[in-house]
Amino acid sequence: xxxxxxxxxxxxxxxxxxxAKVQDAPGLQLCYEPDYVNADVAIRSHLATGALLEVxxxxxxxxxxxxxxxxxLREVTPHCRLMLxxxxxxxxxxxxxxxxxxxxxxxxxxxxDVSLDYLxxxxxxx
Numbered sequence: 212x213x214x215x216x217x218x219x220x221x222x223x224x225x226x227x228x229x230x231a232k233v234q235d236a237p238g239l240q241l242c243y244e245p246d247y248v249n250a251d252v253a254i255r256s257h258l259a260t261g262a263l264l265e266v267x268x269x270x271x272x273x274x275x276x277x278x279x280x281x282x283x284l285r286e287v288t289p290h291c292r293l294m295l296x297x298x299x300x301x302x303x304x305x306x307x308x309x310x311x312x313x314x315x316x317x318x319x320x321x322x323x324d325v326s327l328d329y330l331x332x333x334x335x336x337x
């Protein structure tokens with residue numbers, strides 16, 4: 212069975228690198244959506260079972276925005292598992308991601324500095 216994970220992120224180069232890394236992985240397909248506002252539509256159109264949301268270090272897509280988006284996605288796409296990619300150097304962001312996972316608002320989170328291999332493995336298990 213093919214698992215599709217949607218990459219919702221500003222960093223196109225990271226998305227492209229991940230997609231290249233897993234292109235031959237059996238049973239996993241990655242799709243990229245740079246516009247966070249289109250996340251629910253993209254999840255539905257790709258039949259995604261998981262989504263990785265990049266939490267921006269600055270700008271509009273901060274932890275508050277991403278957690279609000281995850282709450283919305285839980286409502287409208289309840290079958291989709293959610294993972295955040297967070298900056299490890301921002302204590303408040305890390306704390307809020309840990310609490311969100313503990314409360315079941317997200318399924319998991321990783322930090323920016325994880326290796327592509329580790330991230331690919333996390334996405335396969337999402």
